[in-house]
Structure formats: structure tokens, C-alpha cells
Amino acid sequence: DIQMTQSPSSLSASVGDRVTITCRASHxxxxxxxxxxxxxxxxxxxxxxxxxxxxxxxxxRFSGSGSGTDFTLTIGSLxxxxxxxxxxxxxxxxxxxxxxxxxxxx
Amino acid sequence: xxxxxxSGGGLVQPGRSLRLSCTGSGxxxxxxxxxxxxxxxxxxxxxxxxxxxxxxxxxxADSVKGRFTISRDNAKNSLYLQMSSLxxxxxxxxxxxxxxxxxxxxxxxxxxxxGTLVTVSS
Numbered sequence: 001d002i003q004m005t006q007s008p009s010s011l012s013a014s015v016g017d018r019v020t021i022t023c024r025a026s027h028x029x030x031x032x033x034x035x036x037x038x039x040x041x042x043x044x045x046x047x048x049x050x051x052x053x054x055x056x057x058x059x060x061r062f063s064g065s066g067s068g069t070d071f072t073l074t075i076g077s078l079x080x081x082x083x084x085x086x087x088x089x090x091x092x093x094x095x096x097x098x099x100x101x102x103x104x105x106x
Numbered sequence: 107x108x109x110x111x112x113s114g115g116g117l118v119q120p121g122r123s124l125r126l127s128c129t130g131s132g133x134x135x136x137x138x139x140x141x142x143x144x145x146x147x148x149x150x151x152x153x154x155x156x157x158x159x160x161x162x163x164x165x166x167a168d169s170v171k172g173r174f175t176i177s178r179d180n181a182k183n184s185l186y187l188q189m190s191s192l193x194x195x196x197x198x199x200x201x202x203x204x205x206x207x208x209x210x211x212x213x214x215x216x217x218x219x220x221g222t223l224v225t226v227s228s
Contacts, residue, residue: 001168034214036151043201043218044151055216087150091212094165096153 128202
């Protein structure tokens with residue numbers, strides 16, 4: 001199975017900050033990497049797919065990059081509603097594993 | 107608006123079976139692959155199983171392979187998960203998820219249901 005490792009596991013930041021979350025795959029997954037945001041008690045929401053394509057309706061302050069084994073999610077200027085947990089997921093090879101999550105806190 | 111409604115969860119004893127259902131609306135059901143993803147309390151999501159638009163391609167997580175069976179009925183806009191030999195570690199919220207494309211591989215998980223809770227305990 002492909003292991004997905006996110007870092008950091010938690011992150012403290014302030015409104016207006018620029019933050020970056022990284023995700024590393026144990027094997028190359030090309031660009032089949034997706035990012036999700038999850039708020040407490042809610043289902044995950046797709047933010048970015050194909051490593052860098054913004055899902056429709058997602059603000060442009062979110063961006064993704066990377067290929068192969070190393071990927072990043074960047075939030076350009078944090079807004080209050082961005083304080084959530086973020087997960088990466090590879091959709092290259094079954095089982096389609098998730099990272100352990102990054103909790104973004106104020 | 108895409109809507110996915112799961113049902114069939116509940117409390118079940120270890121070793122017993124349970125069948126989950128999901129009904130989709132607001133989209134053309136047979137234009138998309140579908141998945142089941144579970145989330146144990148306080149944990150991250152775990153992909154369980156996926157099925158292509160025409161049921162040609164099916165995949166399972168190692169943890170459920172041989173015990174769970176995914177299926178779909180496009181005429182009824184429905185997705186199913188037959189779970190047998192349930193274990194306490196299968197306790198989780200099970201969500202029905204619509205993929206972004208027709209195939210299972212390389213398909214982002216675009217729309218999620220609110221889930222149905224399965225608790226495996228004696």
C-alpha cells in the first residue's frame with residue numbers, strides 16, 4: 001500500500017498568514033493527489049485534485065503543487081473559515097490512502 | 107444539487123452482517139464512479155471500496171477485502187455495501203461518496219453524504 005505522510009500534524013497560525021502543508025507519498029503517484037478540508041461534524045470537502053487543480057467554488061487563495069512523491073497545499077492568506085483539518089489522499093493505486101491530517105488552529 | 111443519503115447503519119454484534127445503502131439525486135448516477143469511505147471516531151478518513159459506473163471495476167481496502175461487497179443499481183440510483191464478519195475495528199461513520207469521473211482509479215472524491223454510523227460491539 002502507498003503510505004501518505006503529512007506534516008505538520010498541527011499548525012498554529014493567524015488570520016492573514018500564508019501557510020503550507022506538505023504531503024509525501026511512499027511511492028510515486030504522478031499527480032494523482034487530492035486535498036480535502038474537514039470541519040468538525042462535517043463531511044470532507046474536495047479542495048484540489050490532480051495535485052494542482054482547484055475544485056470549482058474553492059477560493060483562489062488555496063493552491064497545490066507537486067508531483068511524484070512530494071506535494072504541498074498552500075493557503076495564501078488565511079481567513080477565519082480556513083481553520084480546519086486538511087487531508088491529502090492519493091488516487092493513483094488502490095487502496096486510495098489518506099494522510100493522517102493537519103489540524104490548522106488559531 | 108447533489109444529494110447522497112445513506113441508511114442501514116446501527117449497532118451490530120461482532121461476526122454479524124449489515125447492509126448499507128445510499129441513494130443519490132441531483133446528478134446522473136451512472137455517469138460517475140462511487141465509493142464508500144469510513145471514519146472512525148476521532149480519526150481520519152479511510153477509503154473502503156469503490157465501483158466504476160458500470161460495475162466493471164471494483165476495489166477494496168485490504169482491511170475489508172473478502173468481508174465487504176460493494177454493488178450498485180443504476181436504475182435505482184443506489185449504491186450498496188454488504189458487510190459481513192464485522193469486527194469492532196469496523197466501527198465508524200460510513201459515507202457514500204460520488205467520484206468526479208466514471209472510473210475508480212484516479213478519481214477525486216467530489217461529493218460526500220453525511221454518513222451512517224456502524225457500531226460493532228457485543
